[in-house]
Amino acid sequence: MASAFSSDVSPAKQEVSVADFEDFGVVDRALRFPLRALVAWSAVWLLLGLLLEALASYQSTHGSFLSACPYVSFGRLYPAATNALIYGWGFNAAFAVSYWVLARLAGAKPVSALSSVVAVLFWNLSVLVGIGGIIHGDSTGIEWLEIPGYVAPALWISFIALGTHLVLTLRHRAFVQIFIGQWYIIAGFFWFAWVFSISELMLVFYPVRGTVQAIVSAWYVQGLFGLWFGSIAIGALYYFIPKLTGRTIRYYTLAIIGFWSYGIFNGWIGVQRLAASPVPVWVQTIGFAASILALAPLAVISLNLLTTVFKGFSEIKGSAALKFVAIGAILYTISGLQFACSALGEKSGIAQLTFEARSQIELGFLGFFTFSVLGGIYYLLPRAAGRAWRSSGLITLHWLGSVLGLVLLYVGTLLAGTTQSVELADASINLTQIFEHISGFLTLRTAGFGVLFLAQLAFALNIARTLIVIRSSEVSIQPSTPALEVLS
Amino acid sequence: MSQSDPNDPRLERGRVSDRGIQKAHSALAREHSEVNEDHSRVPLFLLGFTSVLIFVAAIYTVRHRGGFDPLASDARFDPRTAVAAAAPKVDPIAEGQKLFATCAACHQPTGMGVPGVFPPLAGSEWAQGDEQRVVRILLSGLSGPVKVKGATYSVSAMPAFGPGGYGWSDDKISYVLSYVRQAWGNKAGIIKPETVAAIRAKVGQRKAWSEAELLAIP
Amino acid sequence: MNRIAVMLLGIFAVLALSWTGLVLSNQRSYGALQPFISKDDNKAYPEQLPGIAAQGKQVYQDLGCAYCHTQEVVPATISADVKRGWGERQSYVRDYIREDRVLLGSLRLGPDLRNIGSRKPVTGRAYDEAWHYRHLYDPTSVSPGSNMPSYAFLFETRKIVGERSPNAVAFANAKEGFEVVPSARAESLVAYLLSLKNAYNYPEEAGKVYVAPKKEGKEGADAAKKETK
Numbered sequence: 001m002a003s004a005f006s007s008d009v010s011p012a013k014q015e016v017s018v019a020d021f022e023d024f025g026v027v028d029r030a031l032r033f034p035l036r037a038l039v040a041w042s043a044v045w046l047l048l049g050l051l052l053e054a055l056a057s058y059q060s061t062h063g064s065f066l067s068a069c070p071y072v073s074f075g076r077l078y079p080a081a082t083n084a085l086i087y088g089w090g091f092n093a094a095f096a097v098s099y100w101v102l103a104r105l106a107g108a109k110p111v112s113a114l115s116s117v118v119a120v121l122f123w124n125l126s127v128l129v130g131i132g133g134i135i136h137g138d139s140t141g142i143e144w145l146e147i148p149g150y151v152a153p154a155l156w157i158s159f160i161a162l163g164t165h166l167v168l169t170l171r172h173r174a175f176v177q178i179f180i181g182q183w184y185i186i187a188g189f190f191w192f193a194w195v196f197s198i199s200e201l202m203l204v205f206y207p208v209r210g211t212v213q214a215i216v217s218a219w220y221v222q223g224l225f226g227l228w229f230g231s232i233a234i235g236a237l238y239y240f241i242p243k244l245t246g247r248t249i250r251y252y253t254l255a256i257i258g259f260w261s262y263g264i265f266n267g268w269i270g271v272q273r274l275a276a277s278p279v280p281v282w283v284q285t286i287g288f289a290a291s292i293l294a295l296a297p298l299a300v301i302s303l304n305l306l307t308t309v310f311k312g313f314s315e316i317k318g319s320a321a322l323k324f325v326a327i328g329a330i331l332y333t334i335s336g337l338q339f340a341c342s343a344l345g346e347k348s349g350i351a352q353l354t355f356e357a358r359s360q361i362e363l364g365f366l367g368f369f370t371f372s373v374l375g376g377i378y379y380l381l382p383r384a385a386g387r388a389w390r391s392s393g394l395i396t397l398h399w400l401g402s403v404l405g406l407v408l409l410y411v412g413t414l415l416a417g418t419t420q421s422v423e424l425a426d427a428s429i430n431l432t433q434i435f436e437h438i439s440g441f442l443t444l445r446t447a448g449f450g451v452l453f454l455a456q457l458a459f460a461l462n463i464a465r466t467l468i469v470i471r472s473s474e475v476s477i478q479p480s481t482p483a484l485e486v487l488s
Numbered sequence: 489m490s491q492s493d494p495n496d497p498r499l500e501r502g503r504v505s506d507r508g509i510q511k512a513h514s515a516l517a518r519e520h521s522e523v524n525e526d527h528s529r530v531p532l533f534l535l536g537f538t539s540v541l542i543f544v545a546a547i548y549t550v551r552h553r554g555g556f557d558p559l560a561s562d563a564r565f566d567p568r569t570a571v572a573a574a575a576p577k578v579d580p581i582a583e584g585q586k587l588f589a590t591c592a593a594c595h596q597p598t599g600m601g602v603p604g605v606f607p608p609l610a611g612s613e614w615a616q617g618d619e620q621r622v623v624r625i626l627l628s629g630l631s632g633p634v635k636v637k638g639a640t641y642s643v644s645a646m647p648a649f650g651p652g653g654y655g656w657s658d659d660k661i662s663y664v665l666s667y668v669r670q671a672w673g674n675k676a677g678i679i680k681p682e683t684v685a686a687i688r689a690k691v692g693q694r695k696a697w698s699e700a701e702l703l704a705i706p
Numbered sequence: 707m708n709r710i711a712v713m714l715l716g717i718f719a720v721l722a723l724s725w726t727g728l729v730l731s732n733q734r735s736y737g738a739l740q741p742f743i744s745k746d747d748n749k750a751y752p753e754q755l756p757g758i759a760a761q762g763k764q765v766y767q768d769l770g771c772a773y774c775h776t777q778e779v780v781p782a783t784i785s786a787d788v789k790r791g792w793g794e795r796q797s798y799v800r801d802y803i804r805e806d807r808v809l810l811g812s813l814r815l816g817p818d819l820r821n822i823g824s825r826k827p828v829t830g831r832a833y834d835e836a837w838h839y840r841h842l843y844d845p846t847s848v849s850p851g852s853n854m855p856s857y858a859f860l861f862e863t864r865k866i867v868g869e870r871s872p873n874a875v876a877f878a879n880a881k882e883g884f885e886v887v888p889s890a891r892a893e894s895l896v897a898y899l900l901s902l903k904n905a906y907n908y909p910e911e912a913g914k915v916y917v918a919p920k921k922e923g924k925e926g927a928d929a930a931k932k933e934t935k
Contacts, residue, residue: 022505022506023502059855060815060853061853062853063845063852063853063854063855063856064855064856065855067855067856067857067858068858068859069859070769070859073769073770073855073857073859074770074773074774074855075768075769075770075771075772075773075774076768076769076770078770078773079770079773104506105506105509105510107506107507107510137768137769138768139767139768139770140807141767141768141772141807141809142807143772143812170710175506175507175510176708177510177511177513177514177707177708178707178708178710178713179509179510179513179514180513180707183707183713186713186714186717187717190714190717190718190721191717191720191721194718194721195721198725198729202729202733207806207807208733208737209736209737209738209739209803210736210737210739210799210800210802210803210805210808211799211802211808211810212729212732212733212736212737213807213808214808214810215728215729215732216729219724219725219728219729227721239509242504242509242512242513243502243503243504243506243509244500244502244503245503246503246504248512248513248516249513249516251531252513252516252517253516253517254534256517256707260716260720263717263720263721264720264723264724266724267720267721267723267724267725267728268724268727268728271728273812275563276563276778276780276781276784276785277561277778277810278561278778278796278797278798278799278801278802278810279561279732279799280554280556280557280558280559280560280561280732280735280736280799281552281553281554281557281560281561281562281563281565282552282553282554282555282556282557283728283732284552284563285548285549285552285553285554286549286727286728288548288552289545289546289548289549290545292541292544292545292548293541293542293545295537295541296534296537296538296541299534299537299538300534303531303534312503315503317495318495318497319495319497319500320497320500321497321500349563349780349784349785350780350784350785352812353776353780353811353812353813353814354813354814355813357812358812358813378497378500379500379502382498382499382500388496388498388499389497389498389499390498391498392496392497392498395497395498396497420814424785424786424814425785425786426786427786427789427790431814431815431816431817432849432850432851432852435815435851435853436851439853517707554914557914558732558735558736558739558799559736559798559799559800559910559911559914560911560914560915561781561796561797561798561799561911561914562781562783562796562914562915562916563781563783563784563916564781564783564784564916565914565915565916566916566917567914569917655748657745657746659745660746
């Protein structure tokens with residue numbers, strides 16, 4: 001165990017019993033229903049999303065697969081898959097982790113947690129209707145926002161409801177201080193509520209003219225992945241890394257600078273994806289310049305998270321959650337670097353129209369975000385369920401399968417993309433030849449999705465066995481003695 | 489179910505409490521001046537790194553801003569070099585010659601016209617004469633008898649090429665007139681599109697001119 | 707960090723900054739861009755889609771064609787699009803102002819379709835209606851080695867009653883006594899594809915493209931001419 005930190009001398013201003021707020025205490029019990037619902041739903045969507053992605057990826061190499069039925073043709077299956085992953089898995093997992101982390105760090109019971117179960121149900125039913133709408137053919141045509149417009153108000157209302165619950169938790173907090181992780185989570189909720197509503201208004205309900213749509217869409221995509229999923233994941237990492245390693249954040253004084261610069265730049269780097277597109281030159285340039293500047297928050301946050309992980313590396317053997325969380329932190333750095341690098345080079349515009357751009361998004365979402373929140377879910381579900389995970393073998397299987405699947409997926413997609421970039425620039429290579437060259441890599445991509453799907457089956461099975469109690473003689477966990485209060 | 493084993497992955501145990509996290513980090517945030525090797529030092533290289541980033545980003549933005557022009561979408565557009573190349577060099581005589589194909593139907597490719605029917609343009613005092621008159625002819629047409637090179641053409645049906653007629657732009661009218669005034673030995677000056685525009689504005693859309701009206705123009 | 711109101715204000719300001727600087731500024735600068743009226747033929751470019759083509763655009767969108775086909779011709783200086791014959795010039799901002807859903811696409815598994823209505827293939831017949839019907843019904847029949855899925859569900863195979871239908875798709879190995887007829891969706895989709903052409907070169911935009919630095923002699927003049935086209 002690490003040595004005690006010497007500044008822990010003065011007692012907290014409010015004398016509260018730690019047992020009230022620690023494991024299986026007031027907060028965990030208050031949140032048990034929303035959390036169980038969220039984790040269960042997130043697992044269902046994760047499975048569905050990955051299955052659809054695997055099928056769509058198979059279709060991209062075997063065009064005749066499922067092509068007879070319009071409802072499962074590639075052009076509908078692919079957006080259904082991505083939207084199921086984003087709005088199904090991504091949001092449910094983000095809600096679960098952010099709810100729990102914010103409440104625990106505030107030391108406060110959330111306001112009316114039960115009604116948030118209603119909001120969760122509302123959200124998931126809306127997403128279900130939305131995915132059905134995409135399959136039916138009502139897609140908006142906007143990438144990463146294909147959910148039909150008729151579902152958007154319902155999504156927004158549930159999001160606001162969940163966010164309000166969360167933010168109100170702060171009002172009755174026991175700890176005066178607000179930790180940096182909490183700020184990332186709060187900011188994420190505010191940012192996404194605005195980004196989503198503005199984008200829906202400017203793209204779906206009152207569409208703007210011409211390629212201004214492309215600019216709004218690119219702004220939305222970065223708002224979704226950077227200002228929402230990225231924020232939540234970083235907030236979770238800032239909590240779980242100290243929690244699981246017992247070490248303080250190495251450069252905590254920098255954390256607030258990292259936070260503001262992260263927020264500022266993520267609004268501007270989205271248009272980097274419009275590098276070759278018919279939008280004004282200065283927009284493309286600003287995107288590039290902001291991507292270069294965004295290396296600063298990337299450096300600060302990576303420095304904080306990774307040095308703390310490596311300081312406490314000895315703890316990784318004994319903690320499955322830390323294994324997930326550490327990978328999440330590493331992939332944050334890698335995906336951020338890839339994004340910045342894709343801004344460089346004269347021919348970067350073409351790369352945006354290939355699998356290269358897609359590999360970066362998938363590494364960020366299925367790598368950085370997914371691994372970070374999976375670690376969080378592994379930590380919080382026993383506290384929400386009141387009993388430990390049923391099988392540690394499934395946890396190991398899940399981790400190994402997820403890592404393997406992600407490696408296959410990323411390598412396949414990235415190599416397909418780089419091959420495309422090089423060959424599209426050469427007019428003598430026609431598209432059929434390009435396809436022949438990349439189909440091997442696309443098969444790797446399909447295999448990656450397949451392995452990821454199987455790994456998540458282990459995850460879902462574990463959740464089901466933990467949440468569903470068959471025999472009442474199952475022993476549930478009692479509140480234990482509080483963990484150490486000191487960090488090193 | 490093992491509660492005592494802190495390394496059982498089925499029940500993760502945090503190494504510290506939430507209160508501990510809050511307290512320790514807020515203490516860190518307060519210790520600005522504390523010279524503690526481990527925690528308070530802001531890595532200097534970060535400062536240098538950020539400065540380089542700002543420098544690179546600023547230079548890039550200034551060089552590739554494309555004049556902040558919303559109509560420029562070519563990534564490498566530079567307004568300074570492009571302005572010189574923007575105005576496509578149009579040779580009015582060459583353009584006029586192409587456009588003359590329309591006129592050649594009546595006035596013949598040789599510019600000689602058809603005796604008694606269509607007046608000639610080669611050596612014509614009208615074509616080489618005052619631009620105020622010849623532009624008006626093209627804009628609104630000519631009707632009635634007209635005397636060209638000593639011969640009278642009693643029924644003129646010169647159509648209008650301006651508003652109300654074929655709708656030719658100022659450029660096109662100026663090019664074809666410039667060509668006519670320099671072809672087949674004609675020795676008159678070219679006509680500028682601005683002149684045509686000015687006359688068009690003054691005259692507007694009207695019925696075809698008669699010879700008398702044209703001669704009345706100073 | 708503990709003053710909630712100040713932090714929330716900052717969080718709002720951070721987002722407002724990027725929205726104002728990127729979205730609002732562009733909406734104001736070209737959100738009301740009008741078509742260009744050509745003095746030569748008094749037509750407004752870009753041209754309005756005919757009604758059936760507008761319906762075809764909906765079909766294009768809901769079948770998700772944009773996931774494999776882009777609709778933007780990238781400048782010749784950073785791509786080979788013009789060399790591949792995907793367009794005579796890069797796509798400009800003004801080309802898209804008539805579209806209520808701009809489907810630029812984001813991945814190129816198939817060719818760019820911005821000018822499919824005016825392109826001429828290297829060999830064989832032009833990309834006419836009949837070609838498109840055959841291509842949609844069975845892509846490999848006109849494009850060997852293509853991985854594009856077949857959209858046969860847009861067509862109806864039915865017994866020939868009396869005379870052959872005038873818009874039946876001609877196949878070499880059609881079943882005896884049966885004909886393949888495009889549905890209304892297929893017809894509108896093909897009408898949309900045939901309407902995709904952006905050949906008109908707006909004079910203002912034509913001057914706002916990259917011009918390579920002048921090289922000495924004829925070679926330089928030629929290069930400059932090509933760039934400003």
